[in-house]
Amino acid sequence: MADRVQAPFGTRRARVIAHDRHGAYSVLRCIDPLGPRPQAGQFYMLRSAQRWGGGDGERPYLPRAFSVLRAPAGGAELQFLIEDVGPGTARLCELRAGDELSLLGPLGIGFTPPRERRRALLVGGGVGIAPLAIWQDQLDGSATVLLGFRDAAHAPGAELLPGARVATDDGCAGHHGLVTELLDSELDHGRHAEVYACGPPPMLEAVRALCAARDVPAQLALESGMACGFGACFGCVVPTTDGYVRVCVDGPVIEASRLQTALTSGAGH
Amino acid sequence: MADRVQAPFGTRRARVIAHDRHGAYSVLRCIDPLGPRPQAGQFYMLRSAQRWGGGDGERPYLPRAFSVLRAPAGGAELQFLIEDVGPGTARLCELRAGDELSLLGPLGIGFTPPRERRRALLVGGGVGIAPLAIWQDQLDGSATVLLGFRDAAHAPGAELLPGARVATDDGCAGHHGLVTELLDSELDHGRHAEVYACGPPPMLEAVRALCAARDVPAQLALESGMACGFGACFGCVVPTTDGYVRVCVDGPVIEASRLQTALTSGAGH
């Protein structure tokens, strides 16, 4: 049996049904009638079906990778959380209900349930909260969720994960400081936990180091610049204890114990 | 004194105020507050200010040349007639009121008034009717206008030149045949005319030959593939009795007597 939900072979189209704003973030909701329901932590390669190109620097050209934010059960809807950081995300953020996406996925290996009845601790930073939302759903909302954001423009992202505790760099909301400080005190209350983290490399590295020091298992959803998303280009590698591995087919979720560092270079952002 | 209305140096923006359809043709109306009023037969280099690129074949990249269709006196409005024949015109045909054009012009040398009180005969084919509309305005509607179109999808273009006589290839409207047949019989009624023509190369060549045979002066608005529109690239040349000349700075309006043939290669369409 496969270690992942496999994708239909070839790109397909999905119609955008809504584009919601949460502060600096956009949530694109689309209907993917032909695709399977994804696992938490899996991702899709997306591009607009029309006018993918002609942006800043005469880009984008290649599709872009996005974690699935939510995939409401029993339907065909997929949700993606998008932060405009360049020509590809800028184009996707222009899409409105009725526009079409060209999509490939679900791709990669997602999160696996906590071992030995450990409690799930979800730790997200910035747009990295995306894969934690669907994981929170699949864990029936039982998990503890800790989220970190830059500022007031980004803090609204917290709306997407009910019951989340928030830290902000500028103190505009929740704890004034880093989300890893929240994680630190959480682990003080008990180490019988399994950590699921996604966010900017420095945050992931802090989570990795912290969990390693306390001997807490952690699954990290990594990012890396990608061209294909299905193992074809060997471009998305990160160094692990067993050499370079492709984030797109051997990840994006990787056991923290397999990494010397989570400070990947050339990441998507 | 310059032989043309000169363009401001550098591209500028113009907001689209309306996009009207006339059969297969689009009329883009925009406001160009900073530009001078153009002469009939002059043209502009246009591109969309946003997303110029990312179309069929990862194009367009360069701006595209368009004759001015109308420039209502006393205002800042410019009108262009556009037929969707490829990625550049396809993108321009997507523009709607509120969108912005990036524009350079007016460029080139336009029509000059009839000599020796000759009557003006305007002969247009397809999208080539564009420069004749503003010329008809500037001649106070006194000119005789003969227009040719492919079929019923294109015949509505005739609406743009009041009082025009029409010929269609398929006979769906007006004379069943070529516009040059109309010109032929017009000249039977009197040769003391000056012909102003714009259209596909075969039509222009027929007009040239016909006028040459009857010794009637003709001014032809030529087309040629262009990269710059202001004489920089030497790409838009056509052969004349005095060698290759650049359509963009020595034309687009050229005396028929200077041409051995009007069958230019690599024309815009």
Add this chain to the structure above:
Amino acid sequence: MTFCGIELAHPIINASGTFDAIAARRAFGDALLTGFPFAAFVSKTVTLEPREGNPPPRLWEVPAGLMNSIGLPNKGLYGYLAHDLPDLARLPVPLIVNVMGFSRDEVAALVSAFAARDEVAALELNVSCPNVETGMVMGADPAEVAQLLGVVRPLTDKPLIVKLTPNASDVPLVALAAEAAGADAVSLVNTLRGMALDPRTGEPWLGGITGGVSGPAVRAIALAQVHSVCAAIRIPVVAMGGVTCGRDARELMRAGATLVAVGTESFRDPSAGARIAAEVATATGCVSYPV
């Protein structure tokens, strides 16, 4: 159709290093095999020793294309024979193995090893990878290519395809040398040498410092080289470089190519090869964004 005696269902194959059928099987399951997009499968370059490849970042997007400095990661000859070959032999299409050596002896060792394997229909000699110093040398110089073939040609009856580098003053001259020295076919273009700087630091972005440019950005350059090579030699040519649709493929065939390889476009759509083969067969047009 046949290419160097190999029966092929259509003229579209993959460009080496742009499709990993084993990884794709994990991502797409059996659907990959039932709708396999290529008429033959070309493996990523295999070297004698295993290689980790270049440090990341390995990718940079250019206008209408991609620049990569992957650095030929692979399991090495013995790793490939042990782990990859059995799986690849089960693909529904003939297998072409792309090999590269840092010396003639290395190439000879690779060629002899694969000469003995029935699973291998043909060999492609990568003398042109712009990401590895020595890759340049052999492929840019007619004499080097002639000497290389002098050594490896006698080692196998299997078709030998010499993959040329576009980063040369006179590519047809190199193609002529390959033909004269007994190559069964040539393939081109490999990627064009390029570079990008990190927008933040101004330092080279790619771990390999320079990279290879591919995709539509190089299509016109590829067509010119394919055209001049086809005019110079008689052996079949496998053409590639920026092919996104049937029109692009037909243009390369019009220039004289027998087969057309799809590379970067597969990254935008893994089934692009099947679409392009259909568009070639039906001579239908192209739009930039399939699906």
Add this chain to the structure above:
Amino acid sequence: MTFCGIELAHPIINASGTFDAIAARRAFGDALLTGFPFAAFVSKTVTLEPREGNPPPRLWEVPAGLMNSIGLPNKGLYGYLAHDLPDLARLPVPLIVNVMGFSRDEVAALVSAFAARDEVAALELNVSCPNVETGMVMGADPAEVAQLLGVVRPLTDKPLIVKLTPNASDVPLVALAAEAAGADAVSLVNTLRGMALDPRTGEPWLGGITGGVSGPAVRAIALAQVHSVCAAIRIPVVAMGGVTCGRDARELMRAGATLVAVGTESFRDPSAGARIAAEVATATGCVSYPV
């Protein structure tokens, strides 16, 4: 700043053959002079004899770029001296004349003629035009370049800039030969050889059969060549190839270039040079579509 002893207001000039100041004056009037976009003006290539140039079509749009086969139309040396030079001498910036000959003697005749003219600040030797057979030869071969400079270097004290072709196996080697033979600077890249077919007939689209590719499509390739040339030589480098904004220009300067030339981007906006110079000065960012 100064370049080869020439005082320049900023480091942005035009690429030869991509701006005709005389025609632009007709199109834009005096506004061209008051807001002249370049710190120096480089003329289109001048040959000894007048040239009509290649038959049309001369242009083909490629993804994120342009391919041309203009064929160096010009009035010839004497026509240029009589008609163009007086007008160009009146420009508000120094004049650099780009020359090309089909033999060393022709280049020598051109160089001596301009050596005598005070209106001319420097000479650029085009040994790299991909549209004219012989243009290739000289620029692709270090020995050829050395011999050419051996002949023309003694003929003038004016700065000699050798414009290199990118269609060569080892461009730094050619640059080294130019430096050793007394060139004051080198400029690169010229256009990359490319081809397109008429969508209707399948025949070559361009009247010149092949053409030269320019614009953002070649930017990464240009940056790699500029970087390797700057690493190899000490004399100043004029860099060009796909520059559309200050960021592109700063990257080429980061790679070691002293001046940056703007070519194809001027076709999208004749005042692009002024915008780019301002963006370089203020280190401001880029958007694809200025204005």
